Amino acid sequence: MQITIDPKSGFCAGVTGAIRRAENELQQTGQLYCLGDIVHNGQEVQRLERLGLETIDYDDLRTIRHARVLLRAHGEPPSTYWIAEQNGNTIIDGTCPVVKRLQERIAATYNEHKHDERRAQIVIFGKRGHAEVIGLQGQTNNTAIVIEKPEEAETLDFSRPIYLFSQTTKSVEEYHRLVEKLKSEIINHKSQITLEAYDTICRSVANRVEQLKAFAAAQNIVLFVGGTKSSNAAVLFGHCREANPNSHFLTGADDLTGELLTACRQADRVGICGATSTPLWLMEQVRDRLSED
Ligand code: SF4
Structure with missing residues (x-):
């Protein structure tokens, strides 16, 4: 049996940066608050919790006062910074620089158009309620419209300008479908409105799709390791299964039991891969499980 860990799987630069900030703080003080799970991976959260x-x-x-609070890579709306400041808390800002730039672009577009007579629509192609999307909506005083699927484009007002941005982890293909849908709706409505569409999808995730598909297709069995709360894990696992139907979702080595473990041990090539929120050590534990007697 040949076991390969996908060299492209694992934390993206944004998540690595936030975790590094947490580790540095914890090394100095042994205690740090983090607003929300630092990463959508239970095991990695537990590892950091053990450090404080x-x-x-x-x-x-x-309710907390005069504490140090880490903001994770997804970013936060401005209200989070105000609340922390009012209570004398110090923010350790782990927002990914890519997300930060996107927040700034959306805020600049909002500020430029907020007094326009034709009330421009700032549209975010993303998942409603996702932490990153909440942070992006916050840049527009929560006036931005969130669209989850290209089909929802029909709900927009085609008499008002549209400025489109995307959550960083959305699919590039779906984004282009949305842009085409918007263009055709504008024609259908015989409208002359401005449509400015900004492809703000992070390539560290988008490029991973093709790499992951190629990796998965080359294996007999694929073990995809990810957290159940991670939307990135759900999307990447879908691509994995598309490339290789013999793909299995695991949250860690403990899930590798019974028939699946036997099937892996009988296979020629077993590939282990994961999401942008999957730590390398977790994929290594799955590999070690395969090699145990
Ligand atoms: S996926 Fe991209 S934008 Fe999102 S945290 Fe990672 S590097 Fe940053």
Whole structure:
């Protein structure tokens, strides 16, 4: 049996940066709050909790005072910074620089058009309620319209300008379908409105799709390791299964039991891969499980 860990799988630069900031802080003080799970991976969160990280929610943020609070790579709306500041808390900003730039672009577009007579629509192609999307909506005083699928384009007002941005982890293909849909709706409505569409999808995720498909197709069995709360893991696993129907989702080595373990041990090539939120050590544990007696 040949076992290969996909060299392209694992944390993206944004998540690595936030975790590094947490580790540095924890090394110095041994205690740090993090607003929300630092990464959508339970095992990695537990590892950092053992070092002193404490995950808090928005209710906790309103009550804690004079503490150090890490913001994760997804970013936060401006209100989070105000609340923290009012309570004398220090923000350790782990927002990914790519997300930060996107927030700034959306804020600049909002500020430029907020007093326009024709009330421009800022549209975010993303998942409603996702932390990154909440942070992006916050840049527009929560006036941005979130669209999850190209079909939802029909709900927009085609008498008002449209400025389109995308959550960083959306599919490039779906984004282009949305842009085409918007163009055809504008024609259907015989409208002359401005449509400015900004492809703000992060290539560290988008490029991974093709790499992952090629990796998965070359294996007899694929073990995809990811967290159940990660939307990136769900999307990447879907691509994996498309390339190789013999793909299996695991949250860690403990899920590798019974028939699946036997099938892996009988296979020639077993590939282990994961999401942008999957730590390398977790994929290594799956590899070690395969080699155990
Ligand atoms: S996927 Fe891209 S934008 Fe999102 S945290 Fe990672 S590097 Fe940043």
